[in-house]
Amino acid sequence: MVWDSGPPERGGTGRGRRKPVVRYAVMARDERFLLLRRRFARLALAVAASFLGWYFLYVALSAFARDLMARPVTGNINVALVLGVLQFVSTFALAWYYARYAAESLDPIATALREEADAPAAIRAAPRRSALRSPAAEDEPAPERRPKAVLVSAEEPTAFTDEPEDAVEDGLTVEVAVEVAVDPSLNGRPDRPVEVAGSTTTQPLPKTESPKPPQAPVKHDSERREKEPEEELAEVVLAGPQRSPENVPGPLDDLVKEAADSASTPARDDTDPPPGLNDAAPATSANGADPVSTANGADSVSTVNGADSIPSENGVGPVPSVNGVSPVPSVNGADSVSNVNGTDPVPSAAEAEPVPNETEAEPVPSANGAEPVPSMNGAARNGAPGPVPGPAKPKDDVPDARSGTGARPDPGWLR
Amino acid sequence: MIGHVLAGAATLAASAPSQDPGTAGGNGRTVTFGLFLFFIVVTLGITVWARLNTKSAVDYYAGGHAFSGPQNGIALAGDYMSAASFLGIAGIIALSGYDGFLYSIGFLVAWLLTLLLVELMRNAGRFTMADVLVYRVRHQPKVRIAAAISTVTVSVFYLLAQMVGAGALVALLLGIHPGETFLGMSAEAAKTWTIVVVGALMIFYVMFGGMKATTWVQMIKAVLLIAGGLVLTALVLARFGYNLSGLLGSAAASSGKGSAFLQPGLKYGKDVPGDGYQTILNKVDFISLALALVLGTAGLPHVITRFFTVPDGRAARTSVNWAIGLVGAFYLMTLALGFGAAALVGRKAIMAQDPAGNTAVPQLAKALGDHVGGPVGGDLMLAFIGAVAFATILAVVSGLVLASSTSLAHDYFGNVLMFGRPRESQEVAVARFAACLIGVLAIVLAVIAKNMNVAFLVALAFAMAAAANLPAITLSLFWKRFNSAGVVSGIYGGLISSLVLVFFSPVVSGKVDPLTGQSLSLFPKGVDFHFFPLENPGIVSIPFGFLCAIVGTYLGREDADTRRYDELSFRSLTGAGSV
Numbered sequence: 001m002v003w004d005s006g007p008p009e010r011g012g013t014g015r016g017r018r019k020p021v022v023r024y025a026v027m028a029r030d031e032r033f034l035l036l037r038r039r040f041a042r043l044a045l046a047v048a049a050s051f052l053g054w055y056f057l058y059v060a061l062s063a064f065a066r067d068l069m070a071r072p073v074t075g076n077i078n079v080a081l082v083l084g085v086l087q088f089v090s091t092f093a094l095a096w097y098y099a100r101y102a103a104e105s106l107d108p109i110a111t112a113l114r115e116e117a118d119a120p121a122a123i124r125a126a127p128r129r130s131a132l133r134s135p136a137a138e139d140e141p142a143p144e145r146r147p148k149a150v151l152v153s154a155e156e157p158t159a160f161t162d163e164p165e166d167a168v169e170d171g172l173t174v175e176v177a178v179e180v181a182v183d184p185s186l187n188g189r190p191d192r193p194v195e196v197a198g199s200t201t202t203q204p205l206p207k208t209e210s211p212k213p214p215q216a217p218v219k220h221d222s223e224r225r226e227k228e229p230e231e232e233l234a235e236v237v238l239a240g241p242q243r244s245p246e247n248v249p250g251p252l253d254d255l256v257k258e259a260a261d262s263a264s265t266p267a268r269d270d271t272d273p274p275p276g277l278n279d280a281a282p283a284t285s286a287n288g289a290d291p292v293s294t295a296n297g298a299d300s301v302s303t304v305n306g307a308d309s310i311p312s313e314n315g316v317g318p319v320p321s322v323n324g325v326s327p328v329p330s331v332n333g334a335d336s337v338s339n340v341n342g343t344d345p346v347p348s349a350a351e352a353e354p355v356p357n358e359t360e361a362e363p364v365p366s367a368n369g370a371e372p373v374p375s376m377n378g379a380a381r382n383g384a385p386g387p388v389p390g391p392a393k394p395k396d397d398v399p400d401a402r403s404g405t406g407a408r409p410d411p412g413w414l415r
Numbered sequence: 416m417i418g419h420v421l422a423g424a425a426t427l428a429a430s431a432p433s434q435d436p437g438t439a440g441g442n443g444r445t446v447t448f449g450l451f452l453f454f455i456v457v458t459l460g461i462t463v464w465a466r467l468n469t470k471s472a473v474d475y476y477a478g479g480h481a482f483s484g485p486q487n488g489i490a491l492a493g494d495y496m497s498a499a500s501f502l503g504i505a506g507i508i509a510l511s512g513y514d515g516f517l518y519s520i521g522f523l524v525a526w527l528l529t530l531l532l533v534e535l536m537r538n539a540g541r542f543t544m545a546d547v548l549v550y551r552v553r554h555q556p557k558v559r560i561a562a563a564i565s566t567v568t569v570s571v572f573y574l575l576a577q578m579v580g581a582g583a584l585v586a587l588l589l590g591i592h593p594g595e596t597f598l599g600m601s602a603e604a605a606k607t608w609t610i611v612v613v614g615a616l617m618i619f620y621v622m623f624g625g626m627k628a629t630t631w632v633q634m635i636k637a638v639l640l641i642a643g644g645l646v647l648t649a650l651v652l653a654r655f656g657y658n659l660s661g662l663l664g665s666a667a668a669s670s671g672k673g674s675a676f677l678q679p680g681l682k683y684g685k686d687v688p689g690d691g692y693q694t695i696l697n698k699v700d701f702i703s704l705a706l707a708l709v710l711g712t713a714g715l716p717h718v719i720t721r722f723f724t725v726p727d728g729r730a731a732r733t734s735v736n737w738a739i740g741l742v743g744a745f746y747l748m749t750l751a752l753g754f755g756a757a758a759l760v761g762r763k764a765i766m767a768q769d770p771a772g773n774t775a776v777p778q779l780a781k782a783l784g785d786h787v788g789g790p791v792g793g794d795l796m797l798a799f800i801g802a803v804a805f806a807t808i809l810a811v812v813s814g815l816v817l818a819s820s821t822s823l824a825h826d827y828f829g830n831v832l833m834f835g836r837p838r839e840s841q842e843v844a845v846a847r848f849a850a851c852l853i854g855v856l857a858i859v860l861a862v863i864a865k866n867m868n869v870a871f872l873v874a875l876a877f878a879m880a881a882a883a884n885l886p887a888i889t890l891s892l893f894w895k896r897f898n899s900a901g902v903v904s905g906i907y908g909g910l911i912s913s914l915v916l917v918f919f920s921p922v923v924s925g926k927v928d929p930l931t932g933q934s935l936s937l938f939p940k941g942v943d944f945h946f947f948p949l950e951n952p953g954i955v956s957i958p959f960g961f962l963c964a965i966v967g968t969y970l971g972r973e974d975a976d977t978r979r980y981d982e983l984s985f986r987s988l989t990g991a992g993s994v
Contacts, residue, residue: 021982024991028981036988044531051527052709055520059705062517062679063698066686070678075660076667080513080678087520088743094527095739099732102534107729110989117991 027117036109043101047094054090058083444589446794450802454635455616458809461631465624472839475625475846476542476821477723482630484730488737490630491721493637494814495522495712495738496745497577498584498807499873501640504746506772508753509765509779512667512676514683515753517701519746521708526739529713530732535892535987537722537731544719544884545826548891550986551979554899556831561906563826565883566716568910569876570819571857573715574812576872578861581613581808582606587774588801610861617812618854621820622847626724629813636803636810641741643803644748646796647776650783651755666757676757700949704874707953711877714884717814720821728990752776759783776800816857820850868937871922871950875913878953882909882960890964892987895980900971901964908967909960916952921945 027033061069061083069080469475482490497503500522507515540546545562549555586605600608620628655662663677670676680686684701687693712718725731756765756775759782768774777800784796824846829837837845886905890897917923925943926935934940949955968975986992 021986021992022978024982024985025978027991028985033985033989037984040988047527048531051524055524055709056702056705058520059517059702063684063701066678066680070674076663076674076677077660078674078677081516081663084513084516084520085747087524088747091524091527091739092743095530095736098527098530099736102732106988113985114989114991117985117989 023117027113030113032109033113036106036113039105039109043098043106047098051090051094055087058087446798447589447801450798451805454802454806454809458616458620458628458632458635461635462620462624462628465628465631469625469627472542472825472843472846474627475843476720476825478626478630480724480726482724482734484725484733485737486634487630487721487725487730487734489637489741490633490724491718491734491738492741492745493633493635493640493807493810494717494721495715495742496637496640496807497811497873498580498804500745500749501644501807502584502773502776502804503771505749505752505756505779506765506769506775507682508749509756509760509775510670510762510772511682512670512672512754512757513679514681516750517679517683517705518708519749521705522712523739523743523746525709525712526735526742528710529718530735530739532713532888532892533722533731533735534728534990536719536888537725538728538990538993539892539983539987540723542720542723542825543822544714544716544888545822545830547987548887548902549830551891551897551976551983552899552902553973553976555835558899558902559826559830561903562887563822563831565879565906565910566822566826567819567853568914569714569879569884570716570815570822571853571860572872572879573717573876574815574819574853574857575860575864576869576876577808577812577815578610578614578857579864579867579869581812582610582861582865584773584804584808585609585613587769588777588804606865607862610865611858613808613812614854614858614861616809617816618851620809620813621816621850621854625846626720626817629810629817630721630724632806632813633810636806637741639803639806641745643780643800644745644752647755647780647783647800648748648751650787651751651759651779654755654759654783654786662751662754662758666754668758669761670757671762696948699954700951703949703951703954706957707874707878707881707951710881710885710953710957712880714880714888715876716818716822716880716884717811719884720814720818727993752779755779777804812857816850816854819853820846823849823853868935871917871920871937874951875917878917878951878956879910879913881953882913882956883907884909885957886961886964890961890968892983894968895977896968896975897964897980898968898971898973898975900973901968904967904971905960905964908963909956912959912963913952913956916947916949916956919945920947920950920952922950 062080069078069083071079073079073082471479473479500519504515504519507518509515536544536547539550543562544566545559548562549558552558583606586602586609589605620632624631651662652659655665667673667676672681675681683704684698685694687697721734722731725734753775756779760775760778765772765775765778768778777797780796780800781793784793786792788795824842828845828849829835829842833842883906886909887902890901890905922936923945924936924938925945927933927940928935932940936942936945947955
């Protein structure tokens with residue numbers, strides 16, 4: 001159509017549909033979400049197969065087995081009538097079963113994920129986990145969770161890789177993110193992390209690994225980089241909470257993504273965010289200590305906000321800092337600098353800005369956006385949570401327009 | 416269905432005897448008319464109230480997302496059960512026995528598919544089907560346009576069927592036959608005026624009241640319909656001592672068809688002795704119809720629009736569960752109504768009124784009323800059922816107009832013409848204007864077609880919804896690789912294949928009643944260009960729609976936006992970020 005090539009299309013794409021929300025894509029890899037999706041798929045397939053099969057069996061009998069249908073059952077009531085009424089009964093029964101199963105086994109997970117994804121990090125806390133346990137317990141024992149979480153995090157890299165193949169740099173960042181996600185598990189269980197790291201390593205990871213763990217807590221990038229990942233992880237776990245506040249001022253340094261996220265959020269209120277971070281930090285650390293899943297959830301949220309809505313301000317802030325500060329940068333430095341900068345800012349800019357680049361810009365940025373998230377996770381435990389709450393709301397409002405639709409400007413109400 | 420209603424009504428209007436057996440005599444007619452007026456006044460009041468409470472686009476399109484699950488469930492049932500369900504299916508049962516039941520089962524079972532999709536769609540969308548479809552595609556305008564075209568096409572065809580049927584039905588219910596006059600109108604004039612009045616009311620509801628008024632009209636209608644059904648069912652069963660077998664036996668006896676009346680095969684999938692080919696065709700046609708009924712409901716625009724009137728996915732699920740309960744209960748009652756009419760009114764008396772059987776239920780109401788309360792009781796019952804039918808028509812056409820105007824304004828105007836940045840007030844104004852436009856268009860078309868046999872349009876609407884909308888919806892939600900090209904080709908492929916196949920089918924040309932020699936097609940006798948042997952295109956067009964969507968995806972040379980797919984998937988299942 002005409003719109004495909006011209007600027008109008010971009011405009012339409014930009015405003016008309018909902019803004020991308022990176023945290024959702026990230027959380028789509030959450031172990032609990034995968035469980036939810038599996039259960040829904042199983043339920044939907046079972047219901048669809050049974051009612052369609054049964055209905056068309058009935059239709060086929062009506063069309064081709066009329067002798068059978070004519071057989072009297074009692075009085076004037078024949079098989080056809082009984083089968084017809086049974087269709088009603090089965091429909092009611094399936095509807096009831098679906099509703100009950102959904103309420104018992106799907107809704108708790110969905111609610112927990114939704115709240116985790118949409119609520120400010122500060123609000124997020126223990127209750128969710130407890131809420132989750134009951135449903136999860138059915139299929140998989142609670143202990144399994146951690147391992148699963150680890151697996152999930154391990155998978156993340158691959159999943160992300162699909163999207164951003166375009167830019168190698170992206171891969172780097174992604175990997176970083178992955179490792180970060182893994183880190184929590186590592187803390188808990190050294191064995192797995194190692195394996196995970198190996199798997200992830202396929203990509204550029206090695207160098208990035210060291211930097212990742214330091215993330216939020218680490219003040220000086222160089223030092224941490226030197227440290228081995230495991231050590232760093234340990235640090236994070238142990239000292240994470242405490243350090244996070246301290247580190248807060250320098251989040252940008254640690255990871256590009258972190259920088260982007262934290263920077264983006266704070267960007268608006270430069271001064272404000274840091275304090276917020278400090279305040280929130282302890283709470284977050286608590287989360288961090290918890291199993292992986294929680295950490296992921298928290299991470300993604302913060303990241304999402306940052307990445308998605310980060311306006312032009314973010315773009316400016318994070319990019320430079322990332323390149324300069326981040327350990328990876330040296331690698332990126334010459335090669336990817338342009339890319340890194342280009343990609344990060346572009347997405348944020350594209351989304352925040354009006355019509356223009358939407359289509360083109362979205363995918364790339366999104367990839368970038370997604371990547372940062374994981375890093376956030378790692379960092380989030382320590383310092384990320386802090387920034388999240390503050391920035392999250394404003395950002396959401398601006399780009400997504402979901403929550404506070406009413407008050408927003410024109411474009412907002414549309415989505 | 417409505418088709419039969421229409422066909423019967425149309426024929427009847429043209430050729431019915433003027434002696435008025437069962438519909439409405441002088442008193443009954445006046446009471447019926449009075450109840451019509453009462454219903455109109457009440458609904459207009461609601462519309463004014465709704466107008467005062469409609470301030471934003473969310474209010475207009477989706478009632479502010481503020482209806483509760485049960486409320487919306489009742490409205491869904493009211494939206495879904497057209498006059499065809501109420502009068503048409505019962506009429507088919509009364510004349511063709513068990514086969515009417517086949518129809519209602521298809522209509523009910525279809526809701527299970529809707530139940531599986533409703534929550535995801537509510538979570539992912541905001542006002543229209545296109546909101547769900549565009550979430551993950553790269554070329555939004557193309558998809559919006561395709562979705563809007565599909566929505567408007569399906570709605571207008573369905574609407575046309577309803578409007579033409581309304582004209583004939585109301586004339587019938589008021590008992591105005593050719594040669595008679597009522598308030599100075601002949602039957603033909605009454606039909607035209609009915610169409611105009613129904614159209615004007617529907618435009619008024621939708622233009623001014625938006626989703627709020629429409630929902631309340633549909634809720635009232637659903638309650639009236641269920642109440643009417645319950646009363647009649649109880650009376651019928653009471654007449655037979657609550658002995659279902661006795662009722663069936665009596666119905667079979669007075670139908671003149673014996674036990675065949677209680678078995679499938681009198682109407683659908685008929686066996687044609689000595690013609691194996693035609694027999695197979697009939698059966699395949701029947702299966703095709705069943706396919707369209709079961710898969711079409713989840714893609715009907717006026718049903719989809721209703722998903723968005725509740726606050727969240729869970730309420731949407733509740734509402735569909737309510738709808739399943741109500742629709743199922745009502746279709747079970749049609750069994751008693753249809754067989755009751757066959758037994759108590761008799762085939763001959765029904766055929767005398769309307770060869771398609773659409774007056775079976777009003778006649779049954781009169782017979783039962785007479786039995787219980789004498790002539791006055793009969794008139795009252797008849798008037799009540801007539802008013803219910805009138806409310807039914809209004810509720811359904813309003814829902815259809817609202818769905819198409821919403822899609823035109825939100826999808827086409829707001830997100831294509833205005834690049835997604837219209838002012839809110841601007842878009843709502845366009846929606847109101849679109850409602851007016853579509854309403855006027857429907858009135859004009861219906862008046863032109865008022866004596867034509869447009870019965871097939873309902874089945875066509877279901878087939879199109881299943882072939883065009885269902886592939887786009889399900890693949891968008893569940894197939895990672897799906898892309899804009901797939902959506903667009905799926906929608907157009909399903910839509911066009913359905914239209915083309917129907918155009919070259921016997922319902923448009925070439926079908927002749929072997930007994931009377933009358934044309935049973937849209938075109939008069941002598942015109943015959945059909946080559947597609949089935950009357951229902953679903954069995955071909957639905958798979959074709961899916962095929963187009965899949966092939967289009969691969970030919971589109973467009974990478975799927977997998978990250979947005981992940982987002983969509985997360986949102987649709989968890990309700991995160993839903994508005």
